[in-house]
Each structure stands twice: as structure tokens, then as C-alpha cells.
Amino acid sequence: MKSETGRLLSGIAAAAMLFVSALPAFAQETVASRIDAGDTAWMISATGLVLMMTLPGLALFYCGMVRKKNVLATMAQSLACAMLCTLLWFAIGYSLSFVGDGAWLGTLERLFLRGTSMDATSPFAPTIPEVLFMFYQMTFAIITVALVAGSVADRMRFSAFLWFAGGWLIFVYVPIAHWVWGGGFLAKAGVLDFAGGTVVHLNAGIAGLVAAYVVGKRHGYGTENLAPYDLSLAVIGTGLLWVGWLGFNGGSALGANARAAFAMTATQLAAATAATTWKFLEWSTRGKPSVLGMISGAVAGLGTITPASGFVLPWHAVVIGLVAGAVCFWACTWLKLRCGYDDSLDVFGVHGFGGATGTLLTGVFAVGALSAGPDSPAGMPGLIEGNARQVLIQLYAIVVTIVWCGVLTFVLLKIIEFLVPLRVSQQNEIEGLDLTQHGEALQ
Secondary structure (H helix, E strand, C coil): CHHHHHHHHHHHHHHHHHHHHHCHHHHCCCCCCCCCHHHHHHHHHHHHHHHHHHHHHHHHHHHCCCCHHHHHHHHHHHHHHHHHHHHHHHHHHHHHHHCCCCCCCCCCCCHHHCCCCCCCCECCECCCCHHHHHHHHHHHHHHHHHHHHHHHCCCECHHHHHHHHHHHHHHHHHHHHHHHHCCCHHHHHCCCCCCCHHHHHHHHHHHHHHHHHHHCCCCCCCCCCCCCCCHHHHHHHHHHHHHHHHHHHHHHHCCCCHHHHHHHHHHHHHHHHHHHHHHHHHHHHHCCCCHHHHHHHHHHHHHHHCCCCCCCCHHHHHHHHHHHHHHHHHHHHHHHHHHCCCCCCCHHHHHHHHHHHHHHHHHHHCCHHHCCECCECCCCCCHHHCCCHHHHHHHHHHHHHHHHHHHHHHHHHHHHHHHCCCECCHHHHHHCHHHHHHCCCCC
16 A cells, blocks of 8 residues: 555656646746847847837827828827737737748747747747747737828728728738748748838838728818828827837847848938938929928838848948939829829838839849858849849839739728728718717817
8 A cells, every 4th residue: 555655656746847847948948048138138129119110100100190180090090000910910910920931821830829938939030039029020010000001091980990900911911921021932032121121111002002092082182281280290200210110120130230230220321311312302393391201201211221221231221212212202292193092191102112112122232241141151142243133033022012912902991891881971081080980189
């Protein structure tokens, strides 16, 4: 009897030891963990900076450019994106984007982040915790969806926007993120997109253009004064976006390293150059340099340098900024008037054209030494370094993004329109979305 009791106690003790030995996977990093404290600290900071770009950066930038009666409704769209996209990214978006190496889509292995431990890392960011990599990529998803809202500001029903934001994240953003960044077919083709020329800016710009056409023009567009309520808010928002963009591009190095420093330097130079270019173009054509023009130029430069920021030298960034200021100015003035679409806050003109231009110029200016790594000692040089094929690869990514985003956005909007009205009634639009959609108004 004593021997049986002894064996039972020994078995319980062995089981307890086995259980305790499994705890360190969640209690502390294992000896073999590659997590680096410096990289982790930088990426925590960069994640906070990118989240700040949406709240309050984009919220202030957008609400300062609409009329007073729509300020709260515009801010509500950015706030809603932060809430909805956070939950969807945690539930399914991250897993489908960055887990698995399928050509078209990821897997459900990390559904609701199951199986994630404290020392787990992603193959795409091996020196930081996987949960931090997930969080960082979540902030990109949030701001991309929020950017689209600018095209339909002043007229889209809040309920319809919520359906659109959730559906667009899953069916448009997630596949393209996987194709470009998650090991999908565009990544395998050799596409260079450091921080989101296709995934974020071109994607949001095309969606904004399609949404503007499907939802229709604002009441009084072209005949009434639709001047911004308070540009000072937009300037503050621009400042927050500009600073946050250092984490957006610098953080895309996924570590505290020289590449992050190059990306941040390129970001600053391109933004300053594009804003200056837009300012002088407006000064020469309209007689005065407007504040709205300068902040639009800065955002155009920031968006255009995004795909190239970690692949180019500082002087390349100045050239890209110069092109960005000129191209986006043309798109937001002459092209917009000629085509007659009502893109309320110029999402297509700034982000769509900026994203496409930057993606193409990445293929021109990419420096092999800046993209070199263990798997690619020579890096991925661009046209200037003798690799003309890279320009064609970049063009391929642009076309794929335009087609997928354009078609899926149109289909999604039409499905939502079948379920609920996309836009408010004319009377509600005249009264303002703050009051009619949210029951609140600025006094």
C-alpha cells in the first residue's frame, strides 16, 4: 500500500514539475529567444507614433477641412476605424496577412492570436515579440481604412461607413498586405514597398476615388462655398502626422538600426521638399501660397516617399519630394477639375497619386546596399544601379493594386448599398452629419 502511495505521489510530483517547466514560455524569455531589447523599445515607440497618426493626427487633419456642421462626424469616422479595425485585426486580419506563406492569403493559425507566447517572434521581425509586430501592423491597417473616409466626408451615413470599413479591411487591405509584405506573390516577384506605397497609399487612394464616384457629389459641390471650418486644426493634425510618419517609415525597418535612420531622414527631406514645391507652384499660379496648400504638399511628400524611404539615399528623397509636390498638385487641381469627381479631402490626388509615384520611383532610385541582407547579399538595386527590370516589377504591383482595390471596393459598396443607404438624405446633409448622425453639434 505504501509503495503504491509512493508511486502515486511520485507521479503527481513529476506531473507538477512538467507543468512548472512549461510556465517559463509565458513567464520569461527562453535562453534561445532572439528578442532584442533595443529593437523592442524602438518598435514600441514607433507603434505609438503610428497610432497617433490616426488618433488624433488624421482626425484633426480631416475635421479641420470640413464644414463646422460635420466636424464631429468626421472625427467619429477616424475613431470608429481605430476601434473596429483593432478588433478585426486581432481576430483574423493579422493571421491572414502575416502567418503562412501562401501566394494569395495567409492562414488561420493565429486566429484571435492563439498560440502566441511571450517569446514568440514572427519570421518578418525576428528580434521583437510577435505580439508587438502584430500591434505595429495593426496601426497601419487602422490608418489606411481611416484615410478612405476623407473621400466621402460630409455625406456618407455612419452605419454604411462601419460596414464599409470592416469589409474593406478584410477583403481589400488584408490580401494586398499579404501579397506585398506577408510573403505573397508580389513579394516573391521582388516588389519593393518599404512602408506602404501600394498597401497603404495607393490602396486608400483608389478606394477613395471609387467611393467618391459611387456615393456621389456633395450637395452644393461646385456652386456653394464648402470652405474648411478651421484650418488651424488641420495644421495641428499635419504636425502630428508628420512626426508620426517617422515611426511609420522608420519603424518599418523593424529594428533600431541604420536603415531606420535612413528611412527617417528620407521622410523628413521628402516632406519638406514636397511642401516647398507645392507652395511655390500655388504661389506662381494663384498669386498666394495657402496654408492648405502647404500642408497638402507635406502630406503628399510623406506619402510618396513611404515605399522608397528605406531603399534610397537622402538626395534621392529630395528628388522624390520634388516630383511628389508637382504631381500631387497637378492631380488635386487640374485633373480633379477636368474629371469632375468630388473627392472631398483629396485622398486620391494626394495618396493615390503619391503612392503610385513613390512606388514607381522606388524602382528607379533603390540602392542595393540598403536592401542587402543574409538572403540577398547584393540587395535589390533599381534603375540607376543598372536594374531596369525593377521598374517593371513596381509597375506590376501598381496595376495589381489598382485592379484588386478598384473592383473589390466597387462591389463592396454596391452590396452595402443594397442593405443600407450609403449616404444621408439631402435634408440631413444640409443640416449636417454631426446632428443627424450623432445627435451632437459644435456650438
